[in-house]
Amino acid sequence: MSDRRKRVGSILRAVLDEAIPGGASLAYVFGSGLLYLLLSQIITGMFLVLYYVPSADHAHTTVAYITKEVASGSFIRSIHAYGSSAIIIVLFLHVTQTFLYGSYKGRRKLLWLAGCALFALMLGMSFTGYLLPWDQKAYFATTVGTNILTYVPFVGNSLKTLLRGGTEMGTLTLSRFFVFHVFLIPACVFAFVAIHVFLFRKAGPAGPVQGAPEALKQSTEPFYPKQVLYDLAFAVLIIACLGLLAHYAPVELGPKANPVDTQYVPRPEWYYVPVFQWLKYWESGLAVLGILVIPAFVALLFVALPFLDRRPERRPWKRPVSVSIYGFVFIGLGAMGAISHRNDLRDPNLAPQLAKQRADVQAFMKKPFEPELAGPSLIAATVALTNPVAGKGKKVFDQEGCAECHGEDLTGTSAAPSLIGVGDKHDSAKLESILKQPTDAMTDGGMTPVELNDEDLKSLIAFLKALK
Numbered sequence: 364m365s366d367r368r369k370r371v372g373s374i375l376r377a378v379l380d381e382a383i384p385g386g387a388s389l390a391y392v393f394g395s396g397l398l399y400l401l402l403s404q405i406i407t408g409m410f411l412v413l414y415y416v417p418s419a420d421h422a423h424t425t426v427a428y429i430t431k432e433v434a435s436g437s438f439i440r441s442i443h444a445y446g447s448s449a450i451i452i453v454l455f456l457h458v459t460q461t462f463l464y465g466s467y468k469g470r471r472k473l474l475w476l477a478g479c480a481l482f483a484l485m486l487g488m489s490f491t492g493y494l495l496p497w498d499q500k501a502y503f504a505t506t507v508g509t510n511i512l513t514y515v516p517f518v519g520n521s522l523k524t525l526l527r528g529g530t531e532m533g534t535l536t537l538s539r540f541f542v543f544h545v546f547l548i549p550a551c552v553f554a555f556v557a558i559h560v561f562l563f564r565k566a567g568p569a570g571p572v573q574g575a576p577e578a579l580k581q582s583t584e585p586f587y588p589k590q591v592l593y594d595l596a597f598a599v600l601i602i603a604c605l606g607l608l609a610h611y612a613p614v615e616l617g618p619k620a621n622p623v624d625t626q627y628v629p630r631p632e633w634y635y636v637p638v639f640q641w642l643k644y645w646e647s648g649l650a651v652l653g654i655l656v657i658p659a660f661v662a663l664l665f666v667a668l669p670f671l672d673r674r675p676e677r678r679p680w681k682r683p684v685s686v687s688i689y690g691f692v693f694i695g696l697g698a699m700g701a702i703s704h705r706n707d708l709r710d711p712n713l714a715p716q717l718a719k720q721r722a723d724v725q726a727f728m729k730k731p732f733e734p735e736l737a738g739p740s741l742i743a744a745t746v747a748l749t750n751p752v753a754g755k756g757k758k759v760f761d762q763e764g765c766a767e768c769h770g771e772d773l774t775g776t777s778a779a780p781s782l783i784g785v786g787d788k789h790d791s792a793k794l795e796s797i798l799k800q801p802t803d804a805m806t807d808g809g810m811t812p813v814e815l816n817d818e819d820l821k822s823l824i825a826f827l828k829a830l831k
């Protein structure tokens with residue numbers, strides 16, 4: 364065997380022969396499930412970026428194009444969108460398993476911290492990704508989300524302006540979110556995944572919560588084949604769920620964001636709904652307490668867990684305090700979500716508006732894809748690009764001051780009519796004659812005969828002819 368093959372072989376063996384105390388278990392599949400989901404997000408995300416344009420003018424059209432026109436576009440977009448929800452669910456399972464098994468204890472403190480960083484990064488990924496389609500829902504939910512920053516004392520407003528790229532949401536907000544979603548956060552995610560996996564390998568699997576050391580040693584199994592099979596089975600389950608959802612319930616796109624719509628009632632992605640509901644209780648004087656202090660305290664408690672709970676005891680039933688706090692927080696979040704959902708259904712002011720919003724989304728999804736109408740200035744630019752003679756004509760047009768009356772974008776002003784379509788209206792000979800000898804109406808409007816050399820006249824006419 365060559366050295367290279369030997370080396371690859373030994374790496375593979377080191378990975379696959381990893382000893383799992385107590386043997387393989389279905390409880391250990393969530394970490395690798397997350398790795399699989401991350402891979403799926405990267406691949407589907409790359410396909411989406413092939414079409415996506417991060418500007419307020421084009422983002423929505425490009426996502427509509429992906430959804431309605433591109434082969435499998437809707438499917439891939441749905442896998443990506445549902446994938447982000449799946450990450451939150453599997454993350455929750457992964458954290459809960461780690462917590463219940465007390466696997467953050469002892470040598471695993473840093474491992475837990477790297478995991479907390481990944482948790483925060485994932486929330487950042489979903490928050491930034493939510494805005495990108497630039498439909499009503501995306502726009503207004505993110506408006507609410509970024510507004511929360513104003514509660515941060517002293518620097519709140521500056522932070523909000525920094526994130527939005529201005530006081531209002533617009534193209535700058537979109538490009539910032541895009542950079543976060545596609546470059547900055549993924550770069551951090553890669554780094555922390557590497558750290559997390561490295562620390563995990565270093566510490567080794569934690570194994571079951573109890574059992575005599577001798578018995579554990581007896582039942583220790585290598586990672587391959589059983590755990591590999593469990594992990595693969597879980598990945599297949601994820602693929603099946605995402606595939607079925609994406610096929611039978613593709614993710615929708617609403618109408619393009621309309622910032623002046625004052626009626627719109629924003630709703631965040633489902634896993635942010637509990638937080639959203641929680642914030643509602645604090646809109647009055649104590650806002651800082653409810654919106655910043657309490658969440659920050661809970662988050663800190665969560666991050667600092669391995670340092671607060673230092674007993675080696677791992678059995679959950681022997682750790683009633685931490686297990687109850689954990690349960691209380693998550694049951695509380697679930698309850699908040701349920702309350703928010705119930706209010707939406709019952710509130711006589713909300714329900715009709717939410718129903719109308721859903722109907723708007725349905726109606727938009729049914730409409731065939733509408734390409735952006737090429738704007739007049741775009742027409743001039745396109746003409747210049749595709750036909751060099753006409754491009755020169757455009758220059759003559761500008762030099763002769765024609766735009767003063769006919770408009771920069773050729774759509775006309777109060778002084779003169781639009782020239783878009785003039786190429787269809789008159790043939791070249793007619794154009795030449797009216798330019799050399801303007802009609803009475805043109806003369807009345809202040810247009811003077813052109814005095815140009817043959818070449819310039821020709822290119823000017825070519826330009827006008829191209830304005831179909």
Ligand code: HEC
Nearest residue numbers: 760763764765767768778779780785804805808809810813
């Ligand atoms: C002082 C204002 C003014 C300027 C400058 C001017 N135009 Fe006009 N132009 C008019 C008016 C007014 C009309 C329309 C008269 C009418 O109602 O039929 C017109 C009509 C035209 C038409 C015919 C449009 C049609 O639909 O039949 C052409 C072609 C045209 N202009 C080309 C030019 C070009 C090329 C230049 C630059 C060399 C130019 N114009 C500069 C005022 C102007």
